Amino acid sequence: MLHDRLGALAALGATDDGIDRALFTPAERAARELFVAWARADGLRVEQDRAGNVFARLGGATDASSGSAQAAPVQCGSHLDTVRNGGAYDGAYGVVGGLEALRRIAESGEAPPRALEVVAWAGEEGSRFPLGCLGSSVYSGLTPYADVEALVGDDGETFAAAVRGPYGLLDGVPVRDGFPPPAAYVELHIEQGPVMEREGARLGIVSAIAGQRRFRVLLDGVAGHAGTVPMRGRADALCAASEIVLAVERAALDADDTVATVGHLVVEPNQTNIVPGRVVLRIDLRSVEDGRIDLAERRIRARADEIGAQRGVGVSVETIETRAAVPMETRMRLLVSAACAERDPRAITIASGAGHDAMCVAHVAPTAMIFVPSIGGRSHVGDERTAPADLELGVEALAATLLAAAHAPWSG
Amino acid sequence: MLHDRLGALAALGATDDGIDRALFTPAERAARELFVAWARADGLRVEQDRAGNVFARLGGATDASSGSAQAAPVQCGSHLDTVRNGGAYDGAYGVVGGLEALRRIAESGEAPPRALEVVAWAGEEGSRFPLGCLGSSVYSGLTPYADVEALVGDDGETFAAAVRGPYGLLDGVPVRDGFPPPAAYVELHIEQGPVMEREGARLGIVSAIAGQRRFRVLLDGVAGHAGTVPMRGRADALCAASEIVLAVERAALDADDTVATVGHLVVEPNQTNIVPGRVVLRIDLRSVEDGRIDLAERRIRARADEIGAQRGVGVSVETIETRAAVPMETRMRLLVSAACAERDPRAITIASGAGHDAMCVAHVAPTAMIFVPSIGGRSHVGDERTAPADLELGVEALAATLLAAAHAPWSG
Numbered sequence: 097m098l099h100d101r102l103g104a105l106a107a108l109g110a111t112d113d114g115i116d117r118a119l120f121t122p123a124e125r126a127a128r129e130l131f132v133a134w135a136r137a138d139g140l141r142v143e144q145d146r147a148g149n150v151f152a153r154l155g156g157a158t159d160a161s162s163g164s165a166q167a168a169p170v171q172c173g174s175h176l177d178t179v180r181n182g183g184a185y186d187g188a189y190g191v192v193g194g195l196e197a198l199r200r201i202a203e204s205g206e207a208p209p210r211a212l213e214v215v216a217w218a219g220e221e222g223s224r225f226p227l228g229c230l231g232s233s234v235y236s237g238l239t240p241y242a243d244v245e246a247l248v249g250d251d252g253e254t255f256a257a258a259v260r261g262p263y264g265l266l267d268g269v270p271v272r273d274g275f276p277p278p279a280a281y282v283e284l285h286i287e288q289g290p291v292m293e294r295e296g297a298r299l300g301i302v303s304a305i306a307g308q309r310r311f312r313v314l315l316d317g318v319a320g321h322a323g324t325v326p327m328r329g330r331a332d333a334l335c336a337a338s339e340i341v342l343a344v345e346r347a348a349l350d351a352d353d354t355v356a357t358v359g360h361l362v363v364e365p366n367q368t369n370i371v372p373g374r375v376v377l378r379i380d381l382r383s384v385e386d387g388r389i390d391l392a393e394r395r396i397r398a399r400a401d402e403i404g405a406q407r408g409v410g411v412s413v414e415t416i417e418t419r420a421a422v423p424m425e426t427r428m429r430l431l432v433s434a435a436c437a438e439r440d441p442r443a444i445t446i447a448s449g450a451g452h453d454a455m456c457v458a459h460v461a462p463t464a465m466i467f468v469p470s471i472g473g474r475s476h477v478g479d480e481r482t483a484p485a486d487l488e489l490g491v492e493a494l495a496a497t498l499l500a501a502a503h504a505p506w507s508g
Numbered sequence: 509m510l511h512d513r514l515g516a517l518a519a520l521g522a523t524d525d526g527i528d529r530a531l532f533t534p535a536e537r538a539a540r541e542l543f544v545a546w547a548r549a550d551g552l553r554v555e556q557d558r559a560g561n562v563f564a565r566l567g568g569a570t571d572a573s574s575g576s577a578q579a580a581p582v583q584c585g586s587h588l589d590t591v592r593n594g595g596a597y598d599g600a601y602g603v604v605g606g607l608e609a610l611r612r613i614a615e616s617g618e619a620p621p622r623a624l625e626v627v628a629w630a631g632e633e634g635s636r637f638p639l640g641c642l643g644s645s646v647y648s649g650l651t652p653y654a655d656v657e658a659l660v661g662d663d664g665e666t667f668a669a670a671v672r673g674p675y676g677l678l679d680g681v682p683v684r685d686g687f688p689p690p691a692a693y694v695e696l697h698i699e700q701g702p703v704m705e706r707e708g709a710r711l712g713i714v715s716a717i718a719g720q721r722r723f724r725v726l727l728d729g730v731a732g733h734a735g736t737v738p739m740r741g742r743a744d745a746l747c748a749a750s751e752i753v754l755a756v757e758r759a760a761l762d763a764d765d766t767v768a769t770v771g772h773l774v775v776e777p778n779q780t781n782i783v784p785g786r787v788v789l790r791i792d793l794r795s796v797e798d799g800r801i802d803l804a805e806r807r808i809r810a811r812a813d814e815i816g817a818q819r820g821v822g823v824s825v826e827t828i829e830t831r832a833a834v835p836m837e838t839r840m841r842l843l844v845s846a847a848c849a850e851r852d853p854r855a856i857t858i859a860s861g862a863g864h865d866a867m868c869v870a871h872v873a874p875t876a877m878i879f880v881p882s883i884g885g886r887s888h889v890g891d892e893r894t895a896p897a898d899l900e901l902g903v904e905a906l907a908a909t910l911l912a913a914a915h916a917p918w919s920g
Contacts, residue, residue: 289736306735310780321887322769322792323718323861324701327760334770335757338750345747348739357734358746360780361773368722368772368790370888378780380734449735475733476782 097199098487101192104130105176106184114181114478118223119148119230120249125263127176131191131216132269138199140214145272146241147234148218148259154198156211166211170501171278171461172197172494173215174285175231175453177223183480189468189487190284191216197284197495208502210279217453224249224258232453235275236460277460279506280428284466284494286482288450290473298486299436299443299493300467301429304384305455306355306447307421309393311379313340313400316410319365319373334363334372336409343399344379347392354383354392355449384421384447422455428464428501435496436466439489450475462506466493509611510899513604516542517588518596526593526890530635531560531642532661537675539588543603543628544681550611552626557684558653559646560630560671566610568623578623582913583690583873584609584906585627586697587643587865589635595892601880601899602696603628609696609907620914622691629865636661636670644865647687648872689872691918692840696878696906698894700862702885710898711848711855711905712879713841716796717867718767718859719833721805723791725752725812728822731777731785746775746784748821755811756791759804766795766804767861796833796859834867839916840876840909847908848878851901862887874918878905 108130109116109123117124128150132142135152144150156166174190194214201212218231225247233239245256258264265271292300317333341358348356361377379396383389397413404411424432436443446467454465468490471481520542521528521535529536540562544554547564556562568578586602606626613624630643637659645651657668670676677683704712729745753770760768772790791808795801809825816823836844848855858879866877880902883893 287736288733289738290732290741291736291738294741308735319889320702320885321700321862322771323720323767323794323863324699324703324887325767325861325885326701326703327757327767329702329706332757332769334753334773338753341746341750342754345739345744355735355737355739357744357781357783359734359775359782359784360778361746361775362778363771363773366772366774368792369769370771371769372771380780382735449737450733451735473732473737475736477731 098192098196098491099484101134101195102184102188105188105192109178111181114183115178116180117176117178119177119219119225120258120261120263121224122263124177128216128266131176132266134195135214138195139202140198142269143272144266144269145235145275146259147231147244148265149231149235150216150266150269152195152214154202154212155208168277168279169211169213170498171213171215171281172284172498173217173453174283175217175220177219177221179221179223179476181478182221182476183478185286185480185482186288186475187220189286189482193284193487193491193494196491197498200495201499206499208499210502212498212502213278220453225255228451229453229456232456236456237275238456238459279461280501280504281454281457281461281463282428282432282466282494282497282501283452283454284490285452286475287446287467287470288475289470291446292444292467292469293471293473295442295444297440297442297444298469298489299440300446301433301436301443302424302448302465302467303445304421304423304447305452306382306384306449307386307389308380308382308417308419308451309389309415310417312414312416313377313379314412315375317373320371322369322371325371330371331408332371333375333409336403336407336411337361337375337377339403340377340400343403344396347395351383351388351392353385353447354388356381356392382449386421419451422458424464425458425462427504428462431497431500431504432464432466435493435500438496439493466490466497510604510608510903511896513546514596514600517600517604521590523593526595527590528592529588529590531589531631531637532670532673532675533636534675536589540628540678543588544678546607547626550607551614552610554681555684556678556681557647557687558671559643559656560677561643561647562628562678562681563625564607565623565625566614567620580689580691581623581625582910583625583627583693584696584910585629585865586695587629587632589631589633591633591635591888593890594888595890597698597892597894598700598887599632601698601894605696605899605903605906608903609910612907613911618911620911622914624910624914625690632865637667640863641865641868644868648868649687650868650871691873692913692916693866693869693873693875694840694844694878694906694909694913695864695866696902697864698887699858699879699882700887701882703858704856704879704881705883705885707854707856709852709854709856710881710901711852712858713845713848713855714836714860714877714879715857716833716835716859717864718794718796718861719798719801720792720794720829720831720863721801721827722829723793724826724828725789725791726824727787729785732783734781734783737783742783743820744783745787745821748815748819748823749773749787749789751815752789752812755815756808759807763795763800763804765797765859766800768793768804794861798833831863834870836876837870837874840874840913843909843912843916844876844878847905847912850908851905878902878909
């Protein structure tokens, strides 16, 4: 069932190199429709909210006639959108795995004391609209809905128009009032890195989602003829940039659990016979400890200043994005630990270097995450893979966590 | 006259950022037509050859009825095409300055024992067709005419079609038979670098045109998520490339009179959140001593191998262009020295880091060059400038060299 459903989703938006399923496009709407059809076939009650998030619920009051206030559900979920030429597991696994966990709980005959819910969050990848974790960010109150409505997609359409358009909100699915938070949240996801595979772990207990800081570095040197300007007296923007790239790497190597990357670098005029006059590069710096990010940033800025001064190249370092580290909630993490340890003696505690919807939901509910390994550590590519037995084990751990959480004494 | 003519040429192909005068385009044809009109107004006899080179001659037999074999002329010249958004002096100065030198010699009443000729070489900049020094290369027998005919321009048209088209060979200008070489050649040009300005020299005696070698370096690392792949175990193609950029700089700093530049570098996939999987860069390496180029190449290749091995990044270094250094001919250089020293006590001997038509003509005739300074060392840009008094001094030195060369005992 898990395998078939992941395969059916993978066919939606399939390209030669992977899967393109940007928010509110035909392929992404088809994925949400499939989610709704599966959920209903599994006997779940389906709703959506104004941000495009879709919820499928097991148990709890089925209508207002119960007369009592509805207790908040224990939630799991992930997203159905993909990066360009993305893979079949990033996001989709947490959604389909959630349905599968609820199906097994329902079949077991257990009647958990709280409703359980699977969410398909809208637009986690920043696909189409320039905001990552769009749906979960609105849901968690981190971004006002009015701000999201004004976002302009890469095709020029606003979110407000797209959400009402033919590929926006689903027909025949009730739209919730507001964004009521869950009692607790757990997200099942692929690791997207090589650590678990290297360590032989099949389940990962996420300790925290790394904080992230991004910088735009502008280097202003002096362009010149590559044949006529002597080496001494050059202000080569690319030589300066190369020293900065290596300083960024060094700053991360000198810290624990910290990664720093220059993934984007553009040379101007970028001609073989012209000394580079200008370079723009971007630094991505992450750690589960914000203090380590602070330290690495200070080291990088100090080196950038030195390099600029030594070479006569103007160097400016501008912070363009900041996201604090989000530790997982202790009680939920303990429930995840127990569920994982029981199923995998080599389960490890691991930080998430990537961002996830969980980091938004963590602002409104006790939140944790479960990882399964990525083969070769590859993700955001068409050949993103996880072993079927690991996918299966993750679903089992998720089901166990949901059940345990449903019995825990959450407020609300 | 010099100033007005340079101004008239600068208006042809003028853009917001400089001058675009690619070979066999309307602006470039207009420049050749202007050259012909000026030459005829100055009483010179004009011819062209099949490559699009245009010749304006003073003196010598005026027709075949003289009955005696025509002695080869002493030639000067440069080119009328420009790089994209180029300047008003690179090339144009040598052509207009040549006309001006001949006009002064004619007005002085001297009757040199050999004809003097100004050449406007076709397509020196590799503008439109992928061959630098196109016209002078054919003229000097370095590139067979049939090979040039087959070249495809950046608009898809062949040279063979363009040379016969509306912006190709000029109407009403006789086409020479073959490519008869001159007795000697001297080229007047702007320095295009900062050395003369720094040294306070107004005239430069070129010692040699630097040899040049170009390499394409391909770095194959492993792309990955910038947040999830730990630092140890990365094979970051941009970190490896950065070390190579600095090794290239180091190899040139450690050698005399050698320059090395990475002007072109492209990162893939060039996204902020992806560890670079691939980098392509190009190295431009030049020296007036081919042995120094050899040594620098060996050092760069050795370091590239080390860096690749240390980082687990595949590194291949491919030679894509090789041009040997061309020393100026001793007797012509001595004539240039005398003409320059007489006019500028601070005249210096200087290597040309840039290529020029002179390096082709040097294969068929004794050849030398005269430089004038470039303000701020800037060239190949719209604000390329040389002080008017220096332009004037260069023309005087050229006229003196031409006269002296016309009296020298060249064979042919």
